[in-house]
Amino acid sequence: ILGGRKADPHVMPYMASLQLDGQHVCGGFLIAEQWVLSAAHCTEETDGKIFQVLLGAHSLTKPEPHKRLYRVRAQIPHPGSNIHNNKDDLLLLQLEEKAELNEHVQVLPFQREDRDVAADTVCKVAGWGTTSHSGHRPDELHSLERPVISRDVCNHRTRHDHTITEKMMCTDSRKKDTCKGDSGGPLVCNGVAEGVVTAGSRVCGNYKKPAIYTRIAPYVAWIDSVMASAAG
Numbered sequence: 248i249l250g251g252r253k254a255d256p257h258v259m260p261y262m263a264s265l266q267l268d269g270q271h272v273c274g275g276f277l278i279a280e281q282w283v284l285s286a287a288h289c290t291e292e293t294d295g296k297i298f299q300v301l302l303g304a305h306s307l308t309k310p311e312p313h314k315r316l317y318r319v320r321a322q323i324p325h326p327g328s329n330i331h332n333n334k335d336d337l338l339l340l341q342l343e344e345k346a347e348l349n350e351h352v353q354v355l356p357f358q359r360e361d362r363d364v365a366a367d368t369v370c371k372v373a374g375w376g377t378t379s380h381s382g383h384r385p386d387e388l389h390s391l392e393r394p395v396i397s398r399d400v401c402n403h404r405t406r407h408d409h410t411i412t413e414k415m416m417c418t419d420s421r422k423k424d425t426c427k428g429d430s431g432g433p434l435v436c437n438g439v440a441e442g443v444v445t446a447g448s449r450v451c452g453n454y455k456k457p458a459i460y461t462r463i464a465p466y467v468a469w470i471d472s473v474m475a476s477a478a479g
């Protein structure tokens with residue numbers, strides 16, 4: 248997160264850190280007791296390794312009550328996701344067991360109605376992604392409030408040039424933006440997860456490249472079917 252602030256500890260108890268060998272790789276969030284939603288691009292360069300999911304954390308390294316690392320039983324990328332574009336950039340992770348819910352570990356509801364969030368709506372995004380252009384990786388969760396920008400503005404030739412589909416949304420990226428390691432985290436508008444951070448052009452903090460999110464509502468049927476099929 249560039250230009251954000253250190254989050255108040257545990258005010259986003261749905262946040263997950265997807266880790267490999269104890270290293271934060273991507274964000275994610277708890278959508279059910281045994282399920283985390285993240286971005287399919289997070290599995291690139293992981294050489295087929297399975298993530299571990301840290302829940303209940305504010306600091307990545309310090310001991311904290313209710314902080315717990317969960318093993319992952321299954322990692323399911325959306326079938327339409329691929330390395331060449333940002334389409335269908337979603338990843339479902341089934342935890343080895345149901346997460347123990349408490350004041351620091353909570354499920355975040357996601358939007359089920361497929362209607363665009365109005366432009367200028369201020370939404371919140373959080374993550375342990377880099378906090379500077381030099382690539383500083385924070386130990387503590389950072390958060391940022393950003394206004395949604397319309398798909399027409401985001402698709403302008405000088406911005407993302409008609410690559411933003413109706414299954415994506417954008418927020419202003421002038422100085423304050425998502426960055427490397429924030430992918431997979433939720434964009435929360437009015438207390439509901441509307442989008443999932445995608446790396447898109449991988450650029451951070453440049454107003455000409457607004458932040459891109461995969462909208463969740465268009466994927467409700469896929470999410471529900473995966474969770475139902477693996478249940479029990």
Ligand SMILES: NCc1cccc(NC(=O)c2cccc3[nH]c(C(N)=O)cc23)c1
Nearest residue numbers: 424425426427430445446449450451458
């Ligand atoms: N503001 C939009 C936004 C949102 C989330 C992430 C990113 N930027 C990256 O993720 C990124 C940046 C630079 C080098 C990188 N190398 C890799 C990689 N997978 O090797 C990713 C990156 C940008």
